[in-house]
Amino acid sequence: MGAELTERLSDQGYAVVVIARRAESGGVSSLGDEGKGKTLSVDLDSSDTADFLRESPLKTFEDAIETVGTLIRPFVEPELGFDIYSRTSTMMSLPFVDESDMFSPPQIDNEEAANFLSMMWRSKLMILVNAGPGATTLTLTPKAITDSDPIKPQLNINPGMLCVFCMDRYKFSHQSEGKALSLSAFFLDAPREYVIDNITGDLTFLTGTVSGPPQPKTDSIPVVAMGERYAFGVDEPWKAWVAYAKAGWDTITRHPQQRWDCDTYYDPDADQTSGLSYTCHGGFSDGIELFDCKFFDISPAEARGMDPTQRQVLEVSYISLQGAGWTKKMLQAKPAQIGVFVGLDKNEWNSLPKDIAGGFAASSGANAITSNRFNYCMNLKVGNFVSSLFGSHLTAVATSPAFQDLNRRGEFEIGWHWHILGRYNSCVASFVSSGSAPERRIRVAELAKRAGGHSAECERGQRPRIVWTEKLYSQGMHSHLGRCFTYNFSADGYTRGEATASTALKMKPFEREQGDYGVVAGSQVNQDGRSASLTAPNGPAQERCLQAVIKEVGMKPPEMDTTECHGTGTSLGDPIEIGAYKKVMSMVPRHEPVVITSSKSNIGHCEGSAGVSGFLKCVLLCLYGEGTPNCHLNCLNPHLDMSGFPGILTTENVTFRAEASFNGVLSFGFGGTNACSTVWGVNQMTSRGVGTNKDLYSLFIRKMQDAPPQEVTIVGEDWEDWEMGGPDKDARFNDVFEVELDPDGVVSYWKKDKEALRGSCSAYFLTGTFNDWRYDEMEADPNVPGLYFSTFRIAANVEEEFQVVAGQDPKMTFHPSSRTPQKSAAVRGPEETKRENCWCVRGAKGERYRVEFYRSETGAATVSWLKEP
Template sequence: MHESDSTKSPTVPEPIAVIGMSCRLAQVKDPRAFWHMLREQRHGITEVPEDRWGPWADDLAETGARLGGFVDDVDHFDASFFGISPREAEMMDPQQRLTLELGWEALEDARLTPAALGRNRTGVFVGAISGDHAALVLRGGPALITQHTMTGVERGLIANRLSYHLDLHGPSMTVDAAQASSLVAVHVAVESLRSGECDVALAGGVHLNLSPESALAAARFGGLSPDGRSYTFDARANGFVRGEGGGLVLLKPLSRALEDGDHVYCVIRGSAVNNDGASEGLTRPDTDAQEEVLRHAYRRAGVDPSTVAYVELHGTGTPLGDPIEAAALGAAFGPAEQREGPLLVGSAKTNVGHLEGAAGITGLIKAALSIKHGELPASLNFEQPNPEIPFTELNLRVVREATAWPGSEGPRRAGVSAFGMGGTNCHVVLEQAPASTEAENDPAPVQEDPAPPVIPLLVSARDTDALSELATRLTDLTDHLPQDRDLTDLATALTTTRTLFEHRAVALTTDPTHATHTLTALANHQPHPDLVTGTADLTGPIAFVFPGQGSQWTGMAAQLLDTSPVFAQTMRACADALAPHIDWNLHDAVR
């Protein structure tokens, strides 16, 4: 490799904004919970659920497959929410069902509704490699095959079903590039956005370990850690531990995101994909190919690698893979004299296991959260450096404890790597969101008011149980909201950026503590003086009628007409609508 390989590209494509995200991981239900796990240095590795392997349990008891990062209740799914019949839902790959849930949650996180997207060109790109559900269904023989089997087991439907149920008309594809799949899906989504093929994109991956056959295959392949821990870059590195779950990010060109006032976690500056080619073995990583994909990603991004503080590793914790990945990083990111300090590295696999087809998106979400919060969580299980990795020579350092983002000049930058066992390598370059969006994301505390306003928090769901569950989730949010921060932003988001369903409740609140108490009552199906519940009729439009019973006076709206552009514009629209039906002027009447 030559030094010129790392120079900036003459034309740098527009950054892509990450405006929403969702994830479901071992003992983690959303990005907020994932961040708490990372900061608290916890992991989600447990014994396999009792109902997972069935009669194969004895065969797997003495292998690394007995431990893993398992998602709770993979068999639970609210089919009616998506308008799916129980019979069809039963035959659907749980990865399809999980993708539907993650897609909806990513839109909500971005404060968008499916209706807001309309029939625009929204793309869906989902990495997935597991065929466990198909194996289980087909193992049952002809009696289990129904009219829903084909759509239930086809892997392409993982992405297509999300496009169908949200009425999204952009590209829709399931990407299989082995363990690099979900990060490659992000790369493809970025390229689709930059080419104008789609306007918005959902990208990521899902992976569930449902079949004992696939668990035994992984064990006999020889890559699993016998003690169920990933010792990434540690001297004890002895294999990976399987994880499951998934994640999606919602992407939009940065210029559009800024114009629309979107919340931006970070931006994707560039990415690259390649393959090892005819290396020393089909499943053996190749240092040169990994180095080249890193250099290519930073050339395309127009980013000097020496300005990157952190890389989220593929980091499987295998004796073979870790030293190869370290050597490629050291070569691509330059010697010590070109950097302010060593390149910091870590791996989310030490927390939630190796999600295989969804491994890359897990690492990307971790890196995006780290950039947003300006903090690097510890990479677990690192005590003694791997003697096969010359850390000082390569100028690398594993993050052993939570630390503030290093450096003070320039935007925070990080890289994310994912490598497939067949030689596909992918790297994505992330950067801190522009300062203007960060200011919007963290508004200044409101001034104290001796008489705080009453703020309505509107909660809606398909049924009362879902209403209760949503209230529980909201209490976690309000419980951590500072007392000097009002609830207006939350109230606005609940009313204008979520799909409104028929079962509803309104919590009338004045501060975060009061909101928590009121929402707790709703969560527990209990009455509260500041809580109103009911069922809305969604069959017709809403009309506001002012009967004139109360204290009114001539000209009471005149000041609003002069001072509020929104009110004046609405009054003009009303006057124009009434004009054909009346012989008087609305503006003259209110003045």
């Protein structure tokens, strides 16, 4: 039945089917030319459709429409040259009974007109069902008038009958006698596919359009480079992110033998007077003895006695320097105005007995030399200093108004602020306490002799071993379990971790396209003053510091996505910090909770590097648009009051609500200094973001899809006379359009003229089995430029094969990729090919077929054929 219906459509353009002899109520239709009546669109499969309607006799006619589409779909592509991609909802229509029923139609807006016109351009078949009780007359008017007296079929569609006809061959109108309920629907071809070949011009607005809070209006201080060196080989920012967000790891291990014999100094029951350590865990960086002294123009003799902190500062700082576009060679040729600020809260190297007598003794372990040495090696001219401030404290100092004023006055060639934070916080207690044995002192001195650069004098194949002093066990600050159990029930102190981190900041406009990571939105520092004790944290002072940053940035607490808290893992400090944070965050109601994280649960307390490690983690949170989990959190610290607090302590990843985000870091000093910094940035690293690493092609497509509809010019009541911007209904394969997308999201199209095409000529010929592969010239259609046609008769064979040739030149043959009966087969050529690559027409002996070949100005070619009456 499907084959027969398709054959009727191919031959005469319409087919009439009897559904049932007795009609029942139900219907669907569009009214056509000059049609008037009441209409209603209905989807019987929708969950919003009333049950009585779904169970009514309308279901019979709806099923008939669906069945016709199912029957003919396998046959329409080879016969009619299109596919039934989808169908519209059913439209019910009923004629007006009298003038009192009539009303003025509503004014159509541009979006409705554009959607309707786009749908009608795709409409290939229409199906009309008469559900009765009156009869319907359907008039079909051919669109292509080939003679002076065109035939207009008038079909009587009685109740219980349907008609399906080709939209590209006929216009239609129908009238009903009395109350005749009609149902209609359109079968649609596949939507057009467009390919964007090249994107040029100013595309900054593509990557600049982000969701979430806008960039703060404070002075722009972007983070332009980062350098990191933590335990477990984490020496690049992306490795740190994988560890924080995906691996859920911590870097804490038992004291390695390369440093010292842990069993000699460890006693789980050690007290304050034993001179031993009650913990044997920490986060240790690998390869601290390795140093490329020649790169920094330092002799092996000097490197042997250098504080490893100086070595690490040189190497990690240079990572950030080079990441921002500066190299040693460039700086040696011309010095730069770059400030260096180093955070260093202790010096354990100087506590070790070692032989560094001579000219290098004074500079080998002096704290002040740590930053001076980098200026010296890299030829930097701006002042530098070493501070005991933690990382985020230095961030606040380096981004202070005084420093920014130097940039404005041109004191700095580039507005650089460096944070190169403390080095090696190892957990060793070997000879500090009064109970240390003399033989232990001797062993430490022997090990220290071998500590030095990789070029230092060492026995072949033996790695140097470094021992550090410990001053904090006697104060009970360390965890007996050897982890930072931040916010957990078992929190009993912190574990030390080794880290060196650096970041390069520059006062300039934030340019994501140039590789900037994020923006320092604000930073503040204050002091506890005279509080409970010298080292006890102070909640009110922490509140004031956080409030000052929020005020500086010009944001509201609900805009904060994540806060990287100090979170050392102490039973007292964590609740005080959360309590202060809760008061600030609860000032304004918010819909989503703020994510609370702490990197100390991963890498331990890095002390001098703790603040900058938290700061760099905030930059990563912005770049990836996710909050990271906290390790070792399975039972909440009972002293934490989370009731009514719009915050969440996560144990899994949390994606942010938007592409842009604010992420802050809280840091508190050993002696009562509080610091807070906030970073603003955009997700540049995942598919949820719009960073420069994302495909501009995809961004452009998204913008085009979100663009408002093209302007429709409504000319008369016939939709075929309407005009709409962009590719029109007659656009062909390989047509080329220039597209302009403005920052407001409006798309404009211009059709581009192509050069003369290969294979274009004034004469095309039909060749095939019907003429023994000779050439019959095709006639040019007088009304359609580029359309050529010819006829042939089916001979004794039931199939005839053919190809189209330009200018009787076999090297200019148009053909399909293989022998096919499908009209929709892609046309290849012009080129030389075998006769086996041809179209075949199946028919009865004596039937005549009209073959049409169309070649557009852009080179698109189509082949079709139609049986003549």
